Amino acid sequence: MSPIKRYILERVVMYLIVILLALSINFIIPRLIPGDPIGVIIGRLSYQGGRIGAEELVQEYKRMFGLDKDLPTQFILYLKELLRGNLGYSIQNFPTTVNELIARSLPWTLVLLSVTSLTSWFLGTLLGAIVGWRGEESKLGKVLAPLTLTLSTVPYYLLAIVLMFFLAYLLPIFPVSGGYSLAKVPNLSIDFLLDVMWHSVLPVLSILLSSLGWWFLSMRSMIMSVSGEDFVLMAEAQGISDREIMWKYAFRNSLLPQITGLALSLGNIFGGALLTEVIFAYPGMGWLLYNAITTLDYTLIQGIILLIVISVCSATLLIDLIYPLVDPRIKYGE
Amino acid sequence: MARIFQPLRPHIGIPARNRKFVTGLSFFAVTVLVCIVGRRLLPFNPLRVGRFPMDNAPTPQHPLGTDSLGRDVFGQLLVGIENSLQIGLIVAIIGTLVGASIGFIAGYYGGTIDTVLRLLTDVFLVLPMLPMLILIASFMRVVETWMMAIILSIFSWAWPARQVRGQALSLKQRDFVYMAQLSGMKRLEIVFVELMPHMVQYLGASFFFAIFWAILSETGLELIGLGPQNTMTIGMLLYWAMFHAAVFRGLWWWWSAPLFSLILLLISLYLVHIGLDEVANPRLRARGK
Numbered sequence: 001m002s003p004i005k006r007y008i009l010e011r012v013v014m015y016l017i018v019i020l021l022a023l024s025i026n027f028i029i030p031r032l033i034p035g036d037p038i039g040v041i042i043g044r045l046s047y048q049g050g051r052i053g054a055e056e057l058v059q060e061y062k063r064m065f066g067l068d069k070d071l072p073t074q075f076i077l078y079l080k081e082l083l084r085g086n087l088g089y090s091i092q093n094f095p096t097t098v099n100e101l102i103a104r105s106l107p108w109t110l111v112l113l114s115v116t117s118l119t120s121w122f123l124g125t126l127l128g129a130i131v132g133w134r135g136e137e138s139k140l141g142k143v144l145a146p147l148t149l150t151l152s153t154v155p156y157y158l159l160a161i162v163l164m165f166f167l168a169y170l171l172p173i174f175p176v177s178g179g180y181s182l183a184k185v186p187n188l189s190i191d192f193l194l195d196v197m198w199h200s201v202l203p204v205l206s207i208l209l210s211s212l213g214w215w216f217l218s219m220r221s222m223i224m225s226v227s228g229e230d231f232v233l234m235a236e237a238q239g240i241s242d243r244e245i246m247w248k249y250a251f252r253n254s255l256l257p258q259i260t261g262l263a264l265s266l267g268n269i270f271g272g273a274l275l276t277e278v279i280f281a282y283p284g285m286g287w288l289l290y291n292a293i294t295t296l297d298y299t300l301i302q303g304i305i306l307l308i309v310i311s312v313c314s315a316t317l318l319i320d321l322i323y324p325l326v327d328p329r330i331k332y333g334e
Numbered sequence: 335m336a337r338i339f340q341p342l343r344p345h346i347g348i349p350a351r352n353r354k355f356v357t358g359l360s361f362f363a364v365t366v367l368v369c370i371v372g373r374r375l376l377p378f379n380p381l382r383v384g385r386f387p388m389d390n391a392p393t394p395q396h397p398l399g400t401d402s403l404g405r406d407v408f409g410q411l412l413v414g415i416e417n418s419l420q421i422g423l424i425v426a427i428i429g430t431l432v433g434a435s436i437g438f439i440a441g442y443y444g445g446t447i448d449t450v451l452r453l454l455t456d457v458f459l460v461l462p463m464l465p466m467l468i469l470i471a472s473f474m475r476v477v478e479t480w481m482m483a484i485i486l487s488i489f490s491w492a493w494p495a496r497q498v499r500g501q502a503l504s505l506k507q508r509d510f511v512y513m514a515q516l517s518g519m520k521r522l523e524i525v526f527v528e529l530m531p532h533m534v535q536y537l538g539a540s541f542f543f544a545i546f547w548a549i550l551s552e553t554g555l556e557l558i559g560l561g562p563q564n565t566m567t568i569g570m571l572l573y574w575a576m577f578h579a580a581v582f583r584g585l586w587w588w589w590s591a592p593l594f595s596l597i598l599l600l601i602s603l604y605l606v607h608i609g610l611d612e613v614a615n616p617r618l619r620a621r622g623k
Contacts, residue, residue, distance in 0.1 A: 271464030305469045312462045
């Protein structure tokens with residue numbers, strides 16, 4: 001087998017194992033714990049006045065959800081439904097399916113995340129390269145390094161609370177919570193889009209500020225170590241201008257670890273953004289998840305988690321597979 | 335014992351000269367001391383509701399004010415930090431021990447054991463942790479601090495395992511290991527007497543990173559309502575402050591006290607971690623302080 005095929009095979013196998021593990025945990029955990037989702041549905045029903053016939057309804061639901069079968073059969077049924085993209089019903093909003101609820105929240109998170117993580121990666125990398133190339137003498141670096149170190153240690157959601165206090169309470173410039181003004185009806189008019197952007201300033205800012213530091217620091221140290229390499233010295237000896245060496249030689253070579261870094265930290269970015277959404281009651285996946293947790297909507301929790309795990313892993317796999325195409329130095333495996 | 339501690343001595347001397355390590359560790363040590371001693375000196379149980387007037391701004395009696403349930407915020411903070419550190423410590427001990435053992439075995443023995451263990455480690459590294467933690471915690475319904483610690487420990491071993499494996503791989507090629515093999519030392523003896531001392535700083539760095547990570551993840555889970563309901567941790571204190579909308583009711587002492595102590599604690603732990611990392615990795619040290 002050629003090394004490249006071997007590398008791809010390894011990555012794909014790894015991906016499948018991770019997904020299968022996540023699926024199994026997702027399947028097994030609710031069945032290990034005494035609390036039971038159907039009990040929650042029945043409890044809600046009896047709270048609404050429907051007490052008689054609840055026992056029969058439990059049996060009916062168990063049959064409907066396939067819970068009367070043995071575990072291996074249940075697992076296979078579960079995988080079958082997942083393959084068809086069916087995440088089941090939400091317990092809290094019973095006839096509504098988990099898919100429908102997720103479809104409502106997903107666009108919010110997708111836009112928020114893709115815009116912020118790419119912007120912060122781009123800005124941090126650029127800034128880190130410029131400051132790192134100047135090395136120890138850079139005045140900007142002397143100010144930025146401790147500042148970004150502090151910012152990158154502070155989790156998104158803590159920064160979110162601080163920003164909220166200063167920019168929504170002390171100086172009430174930005175809205176406190178939500179994705180759009182309650183008085184407005186979601187549509188595609190300019191007015192509404194501006195309102196959405198206005199509401200997203202604080203969430204965007206908190207994610208941007210704390211992740212920027214991370215990219216800045218790693219790019220800075222990467223380009224500083226590259227600047228000591230022989231090929232840079234060689235380029236200097238050939239009389240190539242400093243600016244050209246930086247962008248054409250050093251920058252390109254230090255960019256690749258940044259791409260791996262992006263692949264590795266996607267999970268963290270996603271997780272942190274979920275919590276930031278909770279702080280600002282931003283109507284994305286994080287807020288949906290928070291509501292699912294507070295209302296004991298087990299199926300919704302499972303659906304959201306599964307979707308997050310699969311999308312984060314797929315994105316990681318994608319970057320892993322693209323990576324050798326852009327970096328000829330990689331020797332695929334051993 | 336002397337045989338184990340003798341080779342350790344040169345490795346313990348160096349961190350004392352690293353500025354990041356010293357700054358971080360001294361702040362961390364002071365915090366731990368103040369919380370452990372201070373909490374026991376408190377003349378009241380800070381978690382008991384209704385003991386003091388509600389929503390009072392800081393006064394000499396209540397240096398950080400009181401909350402909406404009539405509790406002293408400073409007292410809660412002491413209890414909270416201590417409990418959070420307890421969680422961090424349990425997670426770090428389990429993670430480092432399990433991770434180091436797996437890494438050592440994989441790196442030193444090699445072969446099939448290595449392949450299996452490496453695959454397992456990689457799977458746990460790729461699996462997005464926070465979502466999985468949320469899933470597990472939301473079904474487990476955490477009520478005590480030790481439950482939180484156990485859940486976090488499931489994910490805390492993979493990173494040290496990978497690092498230790500890499501180290502063991504490179505160390506076992508060194509001459510002194512061949513020397514030890516030739517002189518008839520047993521494999522386990524080589525691992526503990528010859529290899530371990532070289533890893534002290536790595537393990538120390540990953541130990542402090544594990545505490546850092548545990549407190550970070552714990553706070554994340556607590557802020558979405560998955561924390562230990564029966565007790566106070568630093569994240570729970572912040573959660574209740576957010577729950578009672580302290581930010582918008584002008585009760586700045588309630589939310590800012592846990593928030594800023596959390597940030598300071600995280601920064602000090604991170605400084606200790608990178609300080610030790612620089613000492614263990616001479617390449618990092620040379621590149622800049």
